[in-house]
Amino acid sequence: MPTYSYKFDLTSSNVSLSSTDTVSNDGYDLSEFNGDPRGTPRVADWSDLSSMNEAEFDLFTKVLDIAPDSSFLASSVNNPVSINDYYWDTGAENRFFSITVCPRREVSYIDSNVITHSLYDFGSKNIIQDSVSSANMKVLVYFPNWEPNGGHQSITLTID
Numbered sequence: 001m002p003t004y005s006y007k008f009d010l011t012s013s014n015v016s017l018s019s020t021d022t023v024s025n026d027g028y029d030l031s032e033f034n035g036d037p038r039g040t041p042r043v044a045d046w047s048d049l050s051s052m053n054e055a056e057f058d059l060f061t062k063v064l065d066i067a068p069d070s071s072f073l074a075s076s077v078n079n080p081v082s083i084n085d086y087y088w089d090t091g092a093e094n095r096f097f098s099i100t101v102c103p104r105r106e107v108s109y110i111d112s113n114v115i116t117h118s119l120y121d122f123g124s125k126n127i128i129q130d131s132v133s134s135a136n137m138k139v140l141v142y143f144p145n146w147e148p149n150g151g152h153q154s155i156t157l158t159i160d
Helices: 054-063
Strands: 008-010 015-017 070-075 096-101 111-114 126-131 135-137 140-142
Touching: 070 135, 070 140, 096 135
Parallel strands: none
Antiparallel strands: 008 140, 015 135, 070 096, 096 126, 111 126
16 A cells, blocks of 8 residues: 555556557456545546646646656547557557656657646656557556545544
């Protein structure tokens, strides 16, 4: 169990996918989160990240200890795109994508959330969504029913 409570997490191990693999949104093994107090997780998709503001971005990178150029697997289930670039099937449920945080080099990408400065500037806070033909990376997990403080308005601490 994590020592923090947050709406995003990463799988503990990498997932390897080749250019011929297909994977549905529920095809990832998220069993390590069974019984998690944050609720039932799903693979994060672009809609979970596309409107993130600077304060949310700072929390996201701090809690998950994300360094620039870090990439994770994600899903496009809630944001199907029409560009035919490294997709296995025509159905959005079979597409896997990478999310890269603070990319430091120019790459082709499908969508972006540029929070500060321009996309590749050193110190910029931004996220891009890209298609990948093969991958060996952690999966970005989202807890859709997560609530700060477990949904409590306040927490009482008793110190003995």
